[in-house]
Amino acid sequence: MTFAPALHAEWIKIRTLRSLCGALLAVFVATTAFSALAGASDTSDPGLDPLFTALSGVIPGQIAAISFGAMAVASEFHGGALRVTLAATPRRGRWFAAKATAIAVPSLVVGLATALAALLAARAGLGGAADGLTADEQTRAVVGCGVYLMLMSLFAAGLAALLRSGVGTLSLLIPFILVVSFVIGDKTGTAADFLPDKAGQVVLYETHDGPLGPWTGLAVTALWSALALLAGGWSVRRRDA
Amino acid sequence: MTSIDVRNLTKEYGTRRAVDDLTFRVLPGRVTGFLGPNGAGKSTTMRLLLGLDRPTSGTATIGGRPYPTLDEPLRHVGALLDAQAAHGSRTGRDHLRALAASNRLPARRVEEVLEETGLASVARRRVKTYSLGMRQRLGIAAALLGDPEVVLLDEPSNGLDPEGIVWVRELVRRLAGEGRTVLVSSHLMNETASFADHLVVLGRGRLLTDMPMRDFIDARVQPRVRVRTTDDPALETLLAQRGLDAERHQDGHWTVHHARVDDIGRLASGAGLPLLELASEEGTLEQAYFDLTATETEFTARPQEARR
Incomplete structure (x- = not known):
């Protein structure tokens, strides 16, 4: 059995659940709305990073991306759904790879569209404050933002497979993102720079002064996501369904 | 010939032996009733057969091969394990479409099994609006999707109305008549007596009986x-x-x-x-079963636990 049929099945399962389509829509709406708001209100601060301001909606928006990844996996852990899935696709590693791909592709596509819309919406409010941004910087941030949203949903997907619970995953990740990163705040040069969300967000800034650059930061987040997926995949392979 | 072979199968959860050195065969062309009280290990055995749980020791093969090594397994083996398995927010049809896609089964099979199980009129409704009987039919539809030679049904009559129970009876008889291998678990004696040719009876994870139903009744009653x-x-x-x-x-x-x-x-x-x-x-299966269980220490030695 090859990979394509498993991927096809997982793609059908994702697009036929309204809650998952709703989560992707929420990524777009929340990120764009909060970015537009930030662009319209925040222009007086001289230390402002106009690029991050334009994409700051991704901070609340990523919660929807995390929910998408967590729920897409957690739907398999309800009432024996995983048994039906694994009876149809008994090669578990292949199945989990298909699941992760079916989560990654729509979150990347929605993430890229979201980042572009957020940038445009915020620039409408920022006006002259954003004039210094180069095309390269903006392209890098939009692509990076899309990849970041994808990586965060994959991180959540891996954790959900490990914990076998969407609620468990969200109650771990959402406080982590809202509280821990917020408390540590803008201080750089600490281990916090290497947290999955902080590291990946470097790509959203026009200037950065931490140990990580835009792409190395994303690579660190990718490493976190890969670790979570490996742990989740290991759990799926090893445990009784 | 596609038979199910269970050999020295043992499964332990912690210190509890759910399945204890089980050996039996399920042959094609007849309905094998899989009997035993709740907790006797019937469902565990079925999960082991499908490679969903890993055995502590022993083997379970279908047509000589472990289930996880089958390519596109739904074309060979169809199973109903749990009626609650379909996601409540998905429609019955979408549930089956995803399963069909995973094994490259043609989309027309989805419509055929929906028709066959009497779900065609509710196929586009979300599963959470289904009654238990309709979910059971959806689970059976999923089992039949790949037109498999081997069919495993765990308590298929659960929640079905009288008409549905008769339908299941006729279905399993027909499947066996077509030469398929059919294993149907139940804890209801009269229901099993209505369709089984052969019996495999478990008690606390051990094999108590493996013989034709008629012989079992005649020997016991x-x-x-x-x-x-x-x-x-x-x-x-x-x-x-x-x-x-x-x-x-x-x-x-x-x-x-x-x-x-x-x-x-x-x-x-x-x-x-x-x-x-x-x-x-005439002796009934129920009488024979209770005669068996009365003599088996599995049931009498520790009545507290057996009742649990």
């Missing part, structure tokens, strides 16, 4: 005769003279144990006893 007469005292005397064990029931008929109608008929006629009724009482 002694023949009895039901008789009614106008002259009870004469009948009682007559039976006592022959050393036959008999009891009189409230409504006036007698049950003669370990006897056949031919003998009792001749006896009564020889004595000039007027008979109003004379019939042999």
Whole structure:
């Protein structure tokens, strides 16, 4: 059995659940709305990073991306759904790879569209404050933002497979993102720079002064996501369904 | 020929043995009833067969191969394990479409099994609006999707209405008639008696019986005769003279144990006893099952646990 049929099945399962389509829509709406708001209100601060301001909606928006990844996996852990899935696709590693791909592709596509819309919406409010941004910087941030949203949903997907619970995953990740990163705040040069969300967000800034650059930061987040997926995949392979 | 082979299968959860050194075969062309009280290990055995749980030791193969090594397994084996498995927010049709896609089954099979299981009219409704019986039918539809040679159904009649129960009975008979291998678990005796040719009985994870249903009943239930007469005292005397064990029931008929109608008929006629009724009482699966369980330490030694 090859990979394509498993991927096809997982793609059908994702697009036929309204809650998952709703989560992707929420990524777009929340990120764009909060970015537009930030662009319209925040222009007086001289230390402002106009690029991050334009994409700051991704901070609340990523919660929807995390929910998408967590729920897409957690739907398999309800009432024996995983048994039906694994009876149809008994090669578990292949199945989990298909699941992760079916989560990654729509979150990347929605993430890229979201980042572009957020940038445009915020620039409408920022006006002259954003004039210094180069095309390269903006392209890098939009692509990076899309990849970041994808990586965060994959991180959540891996954790959900490990914990076998969407609620468990969200109650771990959402406080982590809202509280821990917020408390540590803008201080750089600490281990916090290497947290999955902080590291990946470097790509959203026009200037950065931490140990990580835009792409190395994303690579660190990718490493976190890969670790979570490996742990989740290991759990799926090893445990009784 | 596609048979199910279970050999020395053992599964431990912590210190509890859910399945204990189980060995049996399920052959094609007949319905094998898989019996035992709740917790006897029937569902665990089915999960082990499908490679969903890993055995502690022993093997379970289908057509000589472990299930996880089958390519596009739904084309070979169809299983109903749990009626709650379909996601409530998905439609029944989408649930089946995803399964069909995973094994490259043609989309028309989805429509065919929906038709066959009587779900065509609700196929576009979300599963959470389904009754338990409809979910059960959806699970059976999923099992039939790949037109498999081997069908495993775990408690298929759960939640079905009387019409649905008859439908399941006819379905499993038809599947076996087509030469497929059919294993149907149940804890309901009368239901199993209505469709099974062969029985595999478990108690606390161990194999208690593996034999044709008719032989099982005949070996376990002694023949009895039901008789009614106008002259009870004469009948009682007559039976006592022959050393036959008999009891009189409230409504006036007698049950003669370990006897056949031919003998009792001749006896009564020889004595000039007027008979109003004379019939042999067929042993039921239920009687045979309880006779078995009464003698098995699995059930009697630790009644507390067996009841759990």
